[in-house]
Amino acid sequence: MPGQWLTSFQRGQIVALHRHARWSIQRISETLSISKSSVYRVTLQSEHSDPSTPVRPRGRRPVCTTRKRRRLVNCLTSNASYRRLRLDHIAHLCGLDFDIRTLRKAVLKEGYSRRIARQKPLLTEAQKEARLRWALAHINWSDREWTRVIWTDEASIRCGYFGQVYVTRQADEEFHPDCLIPRFRKYSACIVWGCISAEGPQDCIIFERGSINGNVYRTKVVPLLNQLAQKHQNEALFRQRPIIMQDNASIHKAYETIALFREFGIELMEWPANSPDLNPIENVWCILKHRISRHFPTTRAEVEAAMRYEWARLTAADISRVCQSMRERCQAVSDARGGHTKW
Numbered sequence: 001m002p003g004q005w006l007t008s009f010q011r012g013q014i015v016a017l018h019r020h021a022r023w024s025i026q027r028i029s030e031t032l033s034i035s036k037s038s039v040y041r042v043t044l045q046s047e048h049s050d051p052s053t054p055v056r057p058r059g060r061r062p063v064c065t066t067r068k069r070r071r072l073v074n075c076l077t078s079n080a081s082y083r084r085l086r087l088d089h090i091a092h093l094c095g096l097d098f099d100i101r102t103l104r105k106a107v108l109k110e111g112y113s114r115r116i117a118r119q120k121p122l123l124t125e126a127q128k129e130a131r132l133r134w135a136l137a138h139i140n141w142s143d144r145e146w147t148r149v150i151w152t153d154e155a156s157i158r159c160g161y162f163g164q165v166y167v168t169r170q171a172d173e174e175f176h177p178d179c180l181i182p183r184f185r186k187y188s189a190c191i192v193w194g195c196i197s198a199e200g201p202q203d204c205i206i207f208e209r210g211s212i213n214g215n216v217y218r219t220k221v222v223p224l225l226n227q228l229a230q231k232h233q234n235e236a237l238f239r240q241r242p243i244i245m246q247d248n249a250s251i252h253k254a255y256e257t258i259a260l261f262r263e264f265g266i267e268l269m270e271w272p273a274n275s276p277d278l279n280p281i282e283n284v285w286c287i288l289k290h291r292i293s294r295h296f297p298t299t300r301a302e303v304e305a306a307m308r309y310e311w312a313r314l315t316a317a318d319i320s321r322v323c324q325s326m327r328e329r330c331q332a333v334s335d336a337r338g339g340h341t342k343w
Helices: 008-019 025-032 036-046 066-076 087-093 100-109 125-138 212-233 255-264 283-294 298-311 315-322 326-335
Strands: 149-157 190-197 200-206 244-246
Touching: 008 025, 008 036, 008 298, 066 100, 087 100, 087 244, 125 326, 149 212, 149 283, 190 212, 190 283, 190 298, 190 315, 200 212, 200 298, 200 315, 212 255, 283 298, 283 315
Parallel strands: 149 244
Antiparallel strands: 149 190, 190 200
8 A cells, every 4th residue: 555654574575575586566566565656665765775774754844944043043132122023023134934833933943932031230341340350259258258248228018919910710801800910009119128147137127108318227227237236246156247238329328328337337348339139138028029919918007017027937047048149149240250140
């Protein structure tokens, strides 16, 4: 029968009878009960390949060849603007006419797919150099040296839910009350300052409405940091004065603020600009926001209550997990030559 699949033994018989016994294709077909087309195909292939190896007939050629696929990928990765274009627009620029499904398969074969862009601070070349210098200066710090650091930062906690929310619904239940996430106004957020160390969570302050100015920071935060520094110095294994880390916000770098730190004798860590990925407390904020969102606070008072509750529930294990990653963070910045990292 035409198109039948032959075993290696049958193929060997055909080749032996045709090549050595000089049988005709007609005679082989009738004797072995194999179609003429199959016998002819085996005899033809035996002239160019091993007859014991079955060779399947080739399918149709792919629509998007390797050369076209790589031309497409080279075009879409050539600059930031092209990476943001739709695949069909990129194909048009390359002079290719493929449907969207073919384009997705083509870029997937090259290891690319459409993904959500990560938001990171804009880094200048000078900032990259500063980040690299900082990472190289601290990459060989011991665990004892990292335990001296008290990490500080401010965060904004909002009403509602943090992150993407998935619900189970039918297609026509898009606007069902149980399937909606309320949107709150900006004034529903509260500003929180917190600090952590390798020993665990230290303290936090929830501020009144409005942003924090330099006077509020010097009145409420700096004295608290002085108390924490004295406490850590008394409890530290080697009685070492701790180092306070704060970013380069204007309220932190103001002349009056720096003078107050000097008056208290507090050592400040030099910090490169636009480097939240080097501050482990950023990961703690992410943990807290996820936990607070489970309370689904709808008022500012509920946000504050949930914040105090979840901060009190932070454990030393929650904090040590992120603080122990500092050597990896420094290595990642070094590998990126001062650029962005996954942290």
